Amino acid sequence: MADNTNIAPVRKAVIPAAGLGTRFLPFSKAVPKEMLPVVDRPVIQYVIEEAVDAGITDVLIITSRHKKVMEDHFDRFPELEAALEAKNKTEALAEILDVTEMCNLHFIRQGEALGLGHAIGMAEHHVGNEPFCVLLGDDIMHRSAGVLKGMIDTYHANGGVSVVGLMEVAKEDISSYGCADAVELEGRTVEVRDLVEKPDPADAPSNLAIMGRYLFTPGIFDEIRRTEPGVGGEIQITDAMVSLMASERMLGWTFSEGRFDTGKKIDYLRCVVEMALEREDVGPAFREILADIVKREQLLP
Numbered sequence: 001m002a003d004n005t006n007i008a009p010v011r012k013a014v015i016p017a018a019g020l021g022t023r024f025l026p027f028s029k030a031v032p033k034e035m036l037p038v039v040d041r042p043v044i045q046y047v048i049e050e051a052v053d054a055g056i057t058d059v060l061i062i063t064s065r066h067k068k069v070m071e072d073h074f075d076r077f078p079e080l081e082a083a084l085e086a087k088n089k090t091e092a093l094a095e096i097l098d099v100t101e102m103c104n105l106h107f108i109r110q111g112e113a114l115g116l117g118h119a120i121g122m123a124e125h126h127v128g129n130e131p132f133c134v135l136l137g138d139d140i141m142h143r144s145a146g147v148l149k150g151m152i153d154t155y156h157a158n159g160g161v162s163v164v165g166l167m168e169v170a171k172e173d174i175s176s177y178g179c180a181d182a183v184e185l186e187g188r189t190v191e192v193r194d195l196v197e198k199p200d201p202a203d204a205p206s207n208l209a210i211m212g213r214y215l216f217t218p219g220i221f222d223e224i225r226r227t228e229p230g231v232g233g234e235i236q237i238t239d240a241m242v243s244l245m246a247s248e249r250m251l252g253w254t255f256s257e258g259r260f261d262t263g264k265k266i267d268y269l270r271c272v273v274e275m276a277l278e279r280e281d282v283g284p285a286f287r288e289i290l291a292d293i294v295k296r297e298q299l300l301p
């Protein structure tokens with residue numbers, strides 16, 4: 001049984017959001033895909049809310065030169081605040097102030113999109129010698145899935161080890177993800193034995209895919225520094241994780257639903273529809289609109 005008395009708390013999160021977003025062109029040419037709206041807030045706001053709900057108090061966003069609008073979204077806007085106050089729009093005022101007060105928010109730029117591993121490596125100085133989470137800036141996890149919270153609980157229950165979020169996908173889809181060779185432990189926890197980035201389905205050790213959420217011990221930074229460019233010429237975090245596993249345990253936390261890859265057009269559309277249906281304000285009217293559309297489509301030859 002692990003001695004859990006001296007395990008460092010997980011206070012910091014890193015959100016890589018400096019990628020080129022080539023799957024969401026032309027939109028993502030001038031506006032970051034992390035700023036795509038889901039009803040009335042950008043994708044990245046949901047990601048930060050998930051981190052804060054799981055107990056994170058400090059968030060570092062890895063950004064790039066053409067993504068300044070993300071910083072503006074989380075900054076104060078005194079003229080707008082004054083205008084809302086003058087018009088007595090208290091609800092809207094509270095909403096825009098909440099966004100600026102969610103957590104201690106920091107930004108750092110990745111000068112060149114050299115890969116996810118490289119982006120995470122940019123966080124080393126800020127994170128220091130602490131465990132930290134990584135949440136991909138274009139992946140929304142539904143609150144009901146409790147992914148980050150489940151991973152942090154697993155970290156604590158197992159002596160402070162690294163944990164990666166894993167979801168089963170169809171075998172033919174595994175070549176789009178990092179894939180884990182893992183054995184079941186208890187509940188949703190698995191022991192990760194090996195990881196392969198974007199394997200051919202025929203060679204994949206399982207259909208467990210890495211899904212945009214990681215919890216690392218600070219040892220990952222040494223491994224990232226030593227990692228050479230891998231698949232696609234990018235510095236892959238999966239390769240650094242494999243090196244880390246030579247000296248440290250890595251667990252997986254498995255889940256089966258509630259993930260939206262909003263960097264992919266079709267999944268973004270699914271996300272907007274599902275999130276809108278759940279909203280008390282627009283949900284009921286939107287449901288009627290959708291029902292009408294479905295009826296009309298069914299009447300088509």
Ligand code: UTP
Nearest residue numbers: 016017018019020021022023113114115119137
């Ligand atoms: P993705 O592969 O989903 O993002 O990386 P991408 O490269 O922007 O997208 P496509 O494939 O060209 O459409 C996952 C996350 O890692 C970030 C991305 O912004 C995204 O949130 N990322 C990726 C970086 O921050 N830097 C990089 O060099 C690569």
